[in-house]
Structure formats: C-alpha cells, structure tokens
Amino acid sequence: MAKPPAPDPRRTLTLRDVSEASGVSEMTVSRVLRNRGDVSESTRERVLEAARRLGYVPNKIAGALASQRVNLVGVIIPSLSNMVFPDVLTGVSDVLEDTGLQPVVGVSNYLPEREEAVVYEMLSWRPSGLILAGLEHSDASHAMLAQAGVPIVEIMDIDGTPIDSAVGISHRRAGREMAETIVAAGYRRIAFLGTQMPNDHRAKKRLAGFEEALARAGLTLADREFYSGGSALLKGREMTETILKRSPDIDFLYYSNDMIGAGGLLYCLEQGIDVPGRLGLAGFNGVELLDGLPCRLATMDACRHDIGRLAAEIIAGKRPGGIVGGEIIELTPKLQPGDTIRKTQTGGTI
Amino acid sequence: MAKPPAPDPRRTLTLRDVSEASGVSEMTVSRVLRNRGDVSESTRERVLEAARRLGYVPNKIAGALASQRVNLVGVIIPSLSNMVFPDVLTGVSDVLEDTGLQPVVGVSNYLPEREEAVVYEMLSWRPSGLILAGLEHSDASHAMLAQAGVPIVEIMDIDGTPIDSAVGISHRRAGREMAETIVAAGYRRIAFLGTQMPNDHRAKKRLAGFEEALARAGLTLADREFYSGGSALLKGREMTETILKRSPDIDFLYYSNDMIGAGGLLYCLEQGIDVPGRLGLAGFNGVELLDGLPCRLATMDACRHDIGRLAAEIIAGKRPGGIVGGEIIELTPKLQPGDTIRKTQTGGTI
DNA sequence: TTTGCGGCTGTTAGCGGTAACATAGCCGAT
DNA sequence: ATCGGCTATGTTACCGCTAACAGCCGCAAA
Numbered sequence: 191m192a193k194p195p196a197p198d199p200r201r202t203l204t205l206r207d208v209s210e211a212s213g214v215s216e217m218t219v220s221r222v223l224r225n226r227g228d229v230s231e232s233t234r235e236r237v238l239e240a241a242r243r244l245g246y247v248p249n250k251i252a253g254a255l256a257s258q259r260v261n262l263v264g265v266i267i268p269s270l271s272n273m274v275f276p277d278v279l280t281g282v283s284d285v286l287e288d289t290g291l292q293p294v295v296g297v298s299n300y301l302p303e304r305e306e307a308v309v310y311e312m313l314s315w316r317p318s319g320l321i322l323a324g325l326e327h328s329d330a331s332h333a334m335l336a337q338a339g340v341p342i343v344e345i346m347d348i349d350g351t352p353i354d355s356a357v358g359i360s361h362r363r364a365g366r367e368m369a370e371t372i373v374a375a376g377y378r379r380i381a382f383l384g385t386q387m388p389n390d391h392r393a394k395k396r397l398a399g400f401e402e403a404l405a406r407a408g409l410t411l412a413d414r415e416f417y418s419g420g421s422a423l424l425k426g427r428e429m430t431e432t433i434l435k436r437s438p439d440i441d442f443l444y445y446s447n448d449m450i451g452a453g454g455l456l457y458c459l460e461q462g463i464d465v466p467g468r469l470g471l472a473g474f475n476g477v478e479l480l481d482g483l484p485c486r487l488a489t490m491d492a493c494r495h496d497i498g499r500l501a502a503e504i505i506a507g508k509r510p511g512g513i514v515g516g517e518i519i520e521l522t523p524k525l526q527p528g529d530t531i532r533k534t535q536t537g538g539t540i
Numbered sequence: 541m542a543k544p545p546a547p548d549p550r551r552t553l554t555l556r557d558v559s560e561a562s563g564v565s566e567m568t569v570s571r572v573l574r575n576r577g578d579v580s581e582s583t584r585e586r587v588l589e590a591a592r593r594l595g596y597v598p599n600k601i602a603g604a605l606a607s608q609r610v611n612l613v614g615v616i617i618p619s620l621s622n623m624v625f626p627d628v629l630t631g632v633s634d635v636l637e638d639t640g641l642q643p644v645v646g647v648s649n650y651l652p653e654r655e656e657a658v659v660y661e662m663l664s665w666r667p668s669g670l671i672l673a674g675l676e677h678s679d680a681s682h683a684m685l686a687q688a689g690v691p692i693v694e695i696m697d698i699d700g701t702p703i704d705s706a707v708g709i710s711h712r713r714a715g716r717e718m719a720e721t722i723v724a725a726g727y728r729r730i731a732f733l734g735t736q737m738p739n740d741h742r743a744k745k746r747l748a749g750f751e752e753a754l755a756r757a758g759l760t761l762a763d764r765e766f767y768s769g770g771s772a773l774l775k776g777r778e779m780t781e782t783i784l785k786r787s788p789d790i791d792f793l794y795y796s797n798d799m800i801g802a803g804g805l806l807y808c809l810e811q812g813i814d815v816p817g818r819l820g821l822a823g824f825n826g827v828e829l830l831d832g833l834p835c836r837l838a839t840m841d842a843c844r845h846d847i848g849r850l851a852a853e854i855i856a857g858k859r860p861g862g863i864v865g866g867e868i869i870e871l872t873p874k875l876q877p878g879d880t881i882r883k884t885q886t887g888g889t890i
Numbered sequence: 891t892t893t894g895c896g897g898c899t900g901t902t903a904g905c906g907g908t909a910a911c912a913t914a915g916c917c918g919a920t
Numbered sequence: 921a922t923c924g925g926c927t928a929t930g931t932t933a934c935c936g937c938t939a940a941c942a943g944c945c946g947c948a949a950a
Contacts, residue, residue: 202666202689204936215900220938228897245687250664251610252936255601255905270626279620283647292661295645297633311642314600316552337595339552423832453832460834482773482803484810554906565930570908578927602906605935609908 203246212240223248254316263505264312265293266322268300268390273449273477274494275323278345281498282321289506291318300389302328313338319505325350326391343501346492347392348520357500357519361392364490364523365399368444368472371525373404375532377442377470379412380404383429383454384446386418393446396474400444413437417450426453434469441469448473448480451487455530459484471530486528493521553596562590573598604666613855614662615643616672618650618740623799623827624844625673628695631848632671639856641668650739652678663688669855675700676741693851696842697742698870707850707869711742714840714873715749718794718822721875723754725882727792727820729762730754733779733804734796736768743796746824750794763787767800776803784819791819798823798830801837805880809834821880836878843871 205216212219214233221227222237229237240246254260265282267275282293296312298305306328312320313334319341325348327335335342335353342354349362372380382400384393404410415433417425426445430453434440445451451473458465465471465485473480476491500519503509509517527533555566562569564583571577572587579587590596604610615632617625632643646662648655656678662670663684669691675698677685685692685703692704699712722730732750734743754760765783767775776795780803784790795801801823808815815821815835823830826841850869853859859867877883 206936216936217901217938218899221899224938226938228899230898233898245683247660247663247684247687249666249936251601251605251666252905253938255599255605255907256936256938258905258938260601270620270629271623273621276620279647297629310597313597316599316601333595334597337597421828421831423829425832427832456832456834478771479773481771482775482777482806484806556906566906567908567931568929571929574908576908578929580928583928599906602935603908605937606906606908608935 202249203244204249207244208237208241208246211244212237260316260318261291262294262315262317263291263502264296264315264317264320264322266296266298266305266308266312266320268298268305268323270295270297273479274475274492277494278323278498278501281495281500282502283498285499285502285506285508289508291502291506293502298323300387302326302331302389306331306334309334316340319343321345321501321505323347324391325352325356326389341505343504345497345501347395348518349395352516352518355501355504355517355519357497357504357521359493359497359521359523360399361395362399362402364474364492365396365401366403367525368396368474368490369400369403369407371527371531372442372444372470372472373407373409375466375470377532378409379437379440380409380442380444381413381415381433381437381440382411382444382446383415383417383426383433383450386416390446396446412440422447422449423453423456426450427457428453430454430457443469443471445471445473448475448477448487448489451489452480452483455483455485455487466530466532470532476526480528485530486526488526488528488531490523490525492523496521552599553594554599557594558587558591558596561594562587610666610668611641612644612665612667613641613852614646614659614665614667614670614672616646616648616655616658616662616670618648618655618673620645620647623829624825624842627844628673628848628851631845631850632852633848635849635852635856635858639858641852641856643852648673650737652676652681652739656681656684659684666690669693671695671851671855673697674741675702675706676739691855693854695847695851697745698868699745702866702868705851705854705867705869707847707854707871709843709847709871709873710749711745712749712752714824714842715746715751716753717749717875718746718824718840719750719753719757721877721881722792722794722820722822723757723759725816725820727882728759729787729790730759730792730794731763731765731783731787731790732761732794732796733765733767733776733783733800736766740796746796762790772797772799773803773806776800777807778803780804780807784813793819793821795821795823798825798827798837798839801839802830802833805833805835805837816880816882820882826876830878835880836876838876838878838881840873840875842873846871 205219209216209219218229219237221229222234263286269275286293296308298308309331321343323346325344344352344356346358347361348356348358349360382397401411413433415429417429443454445454451471455471458469463469472488474490476489480487555569558569559566568579569587571579572584613636619625636643646658648658659681671693673696675694694702694706696708697711698706698708699710732747751761763783765779767779793804795804801821805821808819813819822838824840826839830837
C-alpha cells in the first residue's frame with residue numbers, strides 16, 4: 191500500500207497548493223498573481239482568497255528561472271558610512287520604485303578584490319542591470335561586466351572610459367574650479383587635507399585637478415596631510431591642528447571631503463581663527479550635515495541624488511543608455527562658496 | 541535542412557558551454573565550480589581553465605532552485621541615512637563574511653506598509669534568514685514572517701514579543717536610566733526634543749521610560765519639542781533655540797538622538813551657555829560623529845555593532861536561536877556621561 | 891446553421907542547475 | 921582470479937514556475 195503523501199503543514203507552499211485550494215490550474219493561479227493575461231473576475235477572486243488564506247508567497251527563484259527575467263538591479267558602492275552613497279541610493283530607489291525593479295545594494299569597502307567578488311555574486315543572480323561607483327575596476331571585473339549582457343552604469347565619475355554608460359561629474363574639473371576660485375579670492379599658501387585611501391580615485395582626481403589649476407596660477411601646494419580610519423570629524427580637527435602648527439603661514443585648507451572639512455572648521459572657530467579672513471576653508475560634497483554648522487563651509491555639490499536618478503533611469507530604459515548602449519551624462523557640480531572663502535580679492539602677497 | 545544552432549556569441553553561458561569546452565559532463569563542471577565531491581586534479585584544472593576563458597558566471601537562480609538553498613540573508617532596516625544602521629550592517633557583514641552567506645539590504649523608511657512589501661519581496665527569494673529592525677510589524681508581515689520557515693531575528697529592541705529571536709536593548713530602560721542619571725545630577729526642569737515620526741517605536745519607548753523615571757522622582761517633563769525631516773543637526777539647533785526661548789528656565793535637554801543633540805550642543809556653545817552648569821544635554825546612540833565635537837555630548841551606546849554581529853550569528857547557526865527557535869539576547873547600553881552632565885549633585889531648587 | 895473570433899483555461903516543455911543514484915575503472919586483499 | 925571498496929565521472933529526475941500554444945465555449949455575423 192502506497193504511503194499517502196503526508197500533508198506536511200510546515201512545508202513551504204507552492205502554486206500547486208493554491209491551485210488545489212481554489213480548484214483551478216497552476217497556470218491560472220500564476221496568471222492571477224501576476225495580473226497577466228485574462229482571468230475571469232470570479233476565478234480571480236477565488237484564487238486571491240485562497241492565496242491569502244494559505245499565506246502563499248510566490249517563489250521568485252522559480253519564476254525568474256522560467257521567465258528569464260529578474261526584477262533586481264545591483265548597486266555597488268564603496269561605503270555606506272560615507273553619507274554620500276545613501277543619497278545616491280535614494281535617487282535610485284525613487285526612480286525604480288514605480289518600474290517593478292528593485293535595487294540590491296553591495297558594498298566594496300574601496301577594495302577592488304572585494305568589488306570583484308560583489309560583481310561576481312551579483313551577476314550570478316542575473317540582474318536586470320548594474321550600477322556601480324567609479325570607472326576603475328579589476329581586469330576580471332571589467333571582463334565580467336563587459337560580458338554581462340545587461341546595462342551597466344558607472345556612476346560618480348566621468349573622467350575615464352566607461353564600460354557601457356556613465357553618469358557623474360568630472361572630479362578633475364571640480365578640483366580645478368575650486369582651485370581657481372580660491373586663487374581668485376587671493377589665497378596663496380594653500381594646503382590639502384585628505385584620505386590616505388589608495389583606491390579613492392575620485393579624491394585623487396580632484397587633487398590632481400586642483401594642483402593642475404594651482405600650477406597654472408604659478409602656485410604649488412604649500413603642505414598636505416593625510417589620514418585613514420576613525421571619525422572623519424575628529425580626524426579633520428586633528429589634521430587641521432597638525433598642519434597649522436607645522437605650517438603656520440598657510441592661508442587656505444582644501445579638504446577632500448566635507449566631513450573632515452567640518453571638523454577643521456569647528457577647530458578653527460574654536461581657536462578663534464579668522465575665517466575666511468586669515469584662513470579660508472573648503473570641502474567637497476555638499477552634505478546635509480553642513481547646514482547645522484555655525485558657519486557654512488565652502489563646498490561643491492556632487493549631484494548625488496541626480497546621479498542616482500539618472501543611473502536608474504538608464505537601467506529602467508527611460509533613457510537611451512541601457513538599450514542603445516553607452517550614454518555618458520556629465521553633471522556639473524555647483525560651487526557653494528558658503529562663508530569660508532573671502533568674497534573679494536585682496537591683492538595677496540604673490 | 542535543419543538550421544544549425546547558431547553559436548550566438550552574445551548568449552549568456554551555461555554549464556553546458558563549459559562542459560563542451562572542457563569535454564566533461566555538466567555535472568562534473570558543477571562539482572568543480574562548487575568544490576563539491578571528488579574531481580581529479582587534471583579535470584579540475586581543465587574545467588577551471590575553460591570556465592575562466594569563457595568568462596562563465598554560474599546562474600545562482602538555477603542553482604538555488606535545484607538545491608533549495610539560497611545563500612542570502614535579508615536585512616530590513618528603517619533608514620540608511622541614520623548613521624545607526626550602517627553600523628549594524630557592518631556587524632552583520634563581519635560575521636556573515638566567512639559563512640558563505642550574503643546580506644541583502646532592504647529599507648522600509650519607517651513605514652509599516654513599505655516594510656510589508658520588503659518582507660514579501662525578500663521572502664519570495666527564499667533567503668536563509670531574515671534580520672529586521674523592531675518588534676512592531678503589520679499583521680500581514682507578522683503572518684508571513686511566522687510562516688517563513690527560516691530563522692527570523694528582530695533587532696534593536698527587546699521590549700515586546702519577538703516572532704522568533706531578538707537581539708537588542710531595552711529602550712524603555714535606556715530612557716529610565718538616563719532620567720535617573722539626570723535627576724541624580726540635580727537637574728529638575730527637564731525637556732525632551734525628538735522626532736515626530738509616528739513609527740519610531742524605539743524613540744517612543746525611550747521617552748516612555750524617561751518619563752516613567754521622572755515621575756518616580758516626582759517630576760514631569762517641563763517642555764517638549766518635535767521635528768520631522770531636514771538636516772538633523774540643523775533641526776537640533778533650531779529646536780534648541782525654540783525651546784530655550786519658550787521655556788528659559790529649562791535646565792536639561794534630552795534629545796532622542798545624537799544628531800539633533802549635537803546640533804543643540806553646538807548652538808549652546810555658540811550662545812555661550814554654561815554647559816553643563818546651567819544647562820545639561822544628553823542624546824542617544826553613541827555616534828562616531830560626536831568624537832569630533834568641541835565637547836562630548838552625554839549619550840548611551842546602543843551596541844549597534846554587537847547587535848549586528850549577534851543577529852548574524854543566530855542566522856548563521858553559530859548560536860542556538862535560529863535552530864531551536866527563539867532566543868532573546870538583551871544587551872545593556874553603556875551610559876557615557878561625556879561633558880554635558882554635571883558630575884556632582886548641586887542641591888537644585890526642588 | 892456555420893463560421894470566426896475573442897475570452898478564458900489547461901497542457902506541455904522547458905529555464906539551468908543539483909541531489910541522488912548508477913557506473914566504470916583501478917587497486918589491494920583474499 | 922575474485923571480490924570489495926575506492927575514486928572519478930555520468931545519468932536521471934526533478935526544483936517551482938512561466939512561455940507558448942492548444943482547446944473550449946458562447947456569441948455575433950454571415
């Protein structure tokens with residue numbers, strides 16, 4: 191005598207369970223739950239009722255395999271603690287929200303080999319597209335991405351050659367413009383404070399552009415200081431103290447990001463240093479945090495939200511990039527002079 | 541004449557492609573790529589070489605369907621911009637890193653219906669476990685989670701009844717302890733500044749505990765102020781100004797989070813208010829940011845990193861919770877008095 | 891009545907892997 | 921020589937769902 195199939199109440203449900211409970215074929219249930227194809231109103235209700243009663247949750251793995259469609263978009267960013275990337279993610283989510291696509295976040299910690307692992311992992315789920323920060327990737331990552339057969343959007347940066355599409359700003363140019371503004375304001379003994387991270391290519395490009403513009407004005411960096419790890423605000427404070435002690439005649443501090451810039455600003459205010467008279471300050475990014483500071487740090491908005499939005503639009507097919515293949519969108523960051531750069535040129539001593 | 545199967549170079553690769561390229565069966569390729577079962581060294585190399593040469597990326601969708609195993613762990617948090625949750629995620633990642641499990645993040649924006657959608661979406665991918673913030677969920681979410689058949693860990697909070705396991709702190713108690721400390725330090729006219737968010741249950745519990753302890757000391761809140769949206773630092777500053785103008789005799793401000801607390805602190809320092817002499821301040825969370833401030837805000841560490849670690853360990857089966865079902869781990873937040881609470885009791889007026 | 895067509899439902903054949911079992915050599919012990 | 925027990929590899933049958941197509945029914949037009 192055949193053992194009757196024990197109706198295990200703990201087994202996870204399938205379409206068959208719903209189809210049996212509602213007396214129609216699995217296919218019809220599938221149609222109802224996806225709102226695809228014609229189903230009579232009475233059947234639809236019966237099926238929905240059964241699905242709800244059983245607490246059925248469709249198995250997207252099976253669905254994706256059968257339909258060869260996955261409603262996921264991979265988003266690979268270097269860090270979450272950066273304040274910058276949550277903004278990008280918000281932009282991405284805003285757009286994907288009403289496309290049926292769903293972002294999935296991966297974090298590379300600024301490590302190429304980690305990024306490679308994340309790219310591999312994500313591609314192995316056959317997403318509808320991939321958004322990732324930066325134009326610099328390991329050879330293997332590059333190869334995988336180029337082969338992937340789905341739209342790839344590299345974001346944040348456009349100084350380089352994208353694999354497919356790119357949305358971002360020119361960090362080189364951002365650095366250049368900041369330097370020009372600073373020089374035009376009459377500052378001459380300018381120092382740079384930044385991160386040590388060897389893989390923060392964008393910070394490097396900003397610095398390169400910055401030095402380039404200085405050179406064009408006949409100047410060079412008067413000093414520089416780097417840090418890694420720890421609270422950025424605290425580090426900014428410490429670095430500022432260090433550099434001002436070492437080079438007391440510095441008249442401008444350019445920070446590679448707003449967080450250390452804010453730390454430096456707080457330090458200067460505390461010390462009663464005349465900002466922006468005796469010392470000017472500038473950061474990069476336009477983080478919301480700055481709004482709460484006693485005085486507004488000069489910065490440059492990196493268009494993070496727009497970058498997220500545009501990248502998502504390319505993936506979602508709302509813009510050519512994803513289909514035709516290879517759109518490059520350059521956004522132009524707005525310089526926000528704030529209160530930490532002198533307004534007028536004071537004919538500085540050389 | 542049958543049309544020969546065009547060797548479309550753009551088609552995505554399958555095991556069959558690798559198996560043909562290396563002259564073994566698909567099964568053997570599968571074994572090599574997963575390091576499962578015995579395969580001779582020579583075959584292994586041949587297969588790996590072919591896979592690498594072709595740029596093969598396995599299809600995890602098919603793999604997961606066949607093996608009924610998915611190496612993903614859903615992590616559902618209310619917000620990314622909170623500074624708090626990235627820390628939790630770091631704890632989760634640290635543990636999952638060497639278990640073959642991979643975290644997938646979802647954001648609910650403090651909206652129950654949004655959370656419900658994310659829970660549904662995640663469960664439909666049949667993850668190995670789910671970690672989600674808070675003990676309060678919609679009925680539908682609750683039902684789905686209870687039915688899911690995988691370990692569920694609710695984090696951050698333990699004041700309530702978990703579905704399965706829970707790791708967190710008692711926010712009620714945290715509020716109580718803070719109130720006790722404040723009262724013991726001699727403050728009497730105490731105000732609360734917090735968020736408007738109706739679904740931030742943890743902030744609510746802290747406030748409830750806080751008021752409870754005040755009541756026990758014969759006190760009530762002297763004033764309160766709420767905000768929503770915008771830069772938390774700026775809002776903290778503004779709210780502080782508002783409340784101090786409205787109730788000038790306030791001698792303590794309790795903030796529902798460190799970010800608005802920091803804003804308030806900056807405002808007070810700027811105004812030259814004697815902190816902690818005339819006015820005491822305290823926040824909640826122990827965010828790294830505080831390290832960079834001119835003076836250390838009193839706060840309570842919410843053990844975010846540990847919460848992430850422990851939750852992940854339960855999912856990964858390194859602790860009983862996930863298998864036996866239903867472990868509750870209460871962590872005890874450490875109060876960090878900082879520089880914004882008086883050290884000694886000054887026999888205050890009432 | 892016949893025909894055609896559109897609305898609704900069912901059937902079949904995979905999607906690309908993997909579990910489980912089957913098989914083929916090869917070796918040493920009996 | 922025979923056998924058992926390895927190791928290395930192949931075969932088969934799904935996993936749970938959906939694309940594609942096939943059928944059925946009723947009704948309007950011919």
